Amino acid sequence: MALERLGGAFLKGGQFLGTRRDLVGPVLATALGRLQDDVRAMPVADALAVVGAARVEHAGAVRAAVLAGPVAGGSIACVYRAELPGRAVAVKVRKPAAVRQVTADTRVIRAAARLAARVPACRGVPLTDIADQLCRCVLDQLDLDRERRNLERFGELVRDAGGITVPGVVAGMCGPGVLAMDFLDGLDRSGCAALPEAERTAAVEALVRGMYDALFRHGFVHVDLHQGNAYFRRGRDVVVVDFGFVHQLGALARARFTGFFAGMIDGDGAGCADTLLATARSVADDADLAGFRRDVADLVVRNCGRAVEDFSLPLFAASLFDLQRRHGVHADPEFTFPLLGLLALDGLVREHHPGMDFQLEAAPFVMAGLLEAADDGRPGAGVRTGPASGCSGG
Structure with a gap:
């Protein structure tokens, strides 16, 4: 496989795409799955x-x-x-x-980001900051x-x-x-699909809750949760391995990302827009802030309360990045890491538990994270008391 010959960061990208059968199709996803x-x-x-x-x-x-x-x-x-x-x-x-390959790959990624930042359509987008953070995480x-x-x-x-x-x-x-x-026995990439349905959904829920708790309460992001790193064992548990591609959110970034996700759960598009503006790395002089608030609110309300089978996190993330670009508002690049982690987790859930309400499942962990952030006095981490638009996922 060409990606295997390229190695390094390119191979890591192939591993990630292997988690997204909905994006690349079952045949290519199966082939890429071997890279895991x-x-x-x-x-x-x-x-x-x-x-x-x-x-x-x-x-x-x-x-x-x-x-x-x-x-x-x-x-x-x-x-x-x-x-x-x-x-x-x-x-x-x-x-x-790998040391030589990954180091060389990060140079390519940084150079590509510098070139892309000169394109008029990308002007103002913190591409070099995103690339720098991503490269540091890959080198780690x-x-x-x-x-x-x-x-x-x-x-x-x-x-x-x-x-x-x-x-x-x-x-x-x-x-x-x-x-x-x-060394833990019984690790098989196909183990989840072989489980009885009730056991499979319970195992997926346990994994999702563990990852949500780590993210929203502790800022610990496993960015690389493909099925070569999470193994489901019959009648037992989910084994999580490989903690190389991990990002630790700072306390403020964790509080604000948690606040943004709380807005998604509540259907509070205005609150989500406020969070993004509070975290903005840059705002263009001619930024259309009213249009930005309107479009963020519309995007959030349209996607609130949907089960995984009806909610496309990749499309949501792409739409969110696009409207930031169009309106000249660019949020903290650190938000990239929890989104990447959730994209990988969403791919696993979509395949094995598509009826899960991916957003509502996060609610208790988001609430706990907001309460803890409020106790710490983090700005922008106020506790939400209820849905802003009547959308609760129920």
């Missing part, structure tokens, strides 16, 4: 060199695992199964080539120690949630370019 955990392995010599330099504990077991071959492979790393007495360990080893995937911290953090966030399992870190076997964690 079955990318070509790195040469054995490369993996052994990384492991040797990391000086991890149980080096003999790790070396044997590398020689046996990977059990999974992604754009950044390969995963090997190491056998210890009474314990299996998943050892994630960063590909040396190369840091497996950062991923270790993300893994431990998310494990803490969902510890009491029920229905979600995160592998525990095996600290002594981690090192530069190496991340070790408990």
Whole structure:
């Protein structure tokens, strides 16, 4: 596959498109789905060199695992199964080539953003800011120690949630370019589709609630939730892995994004417009603020209270970005990350639980996030007391 040969950030884009059967069709989505955990392995010599330099504990077991071959492979790393007495360990080893590829890709992305920013239709759009934030997030995937911290953090966030399992870190076997964690059996990309309907919908709901809690209450965004990173196990749980592509929202950005989503749930288009204006990175001198408020309100009211099968988050996001461009109002680029995370989650829900009210399911977590932000005194995070337009999703 051409994307696999390109590697780096291009391969990451292919993985994301594989989550959107509604956009690319089932045949292409299935082909792209292979990129989620079955990318070509790195040469054995490369993996052994990384492991040797990391000086991890149980080096003999790790070396044997590398020689046996990977059990999974992604754009950044390969995963090997190491056998210890009474314990299996998943050892994630960063590909040396990924460092070069991803670094080069981010240069291309930044250059493309600078060129696009000169196009009259894009004038004023903070494309370079968006590209810089996205590139930093992509480059962060190369840091497996950062991923270790993300893994431990998310494990803490969902510890009491029920229905979600995160592998525990095996600290002594981690090192530069190496991340070790408990090896969990029964991980199969097709596992969700094979579940009985009631079990499948319950598992999807558990995953969505865990992600909503992390996002709206803690600002923790898993940007890369494709089905090579979320596995559904029959009669048990959802296993979430790979915390490289994670973004931590600042407290103010979290409060304002939560406020915006609250407006979507309530059908409060005017409130959503106010939130976007409060977060605006730039407003053109000739900006049509009245038209902006009108169009945001119309977009929100038209999409309020719809189940996933009737609500297109990609179309909503595209429309939102387009009306910002047309009216000369450009919101905080940091909003890009929760939208990307929700787009990936929406793709999974659309395939396996299309009757879910994606917006209303978020309501208790949004309310909790607003209350906590208000307690912290965050501006623009006032608590909403009820629907502004009679739209409650019920």
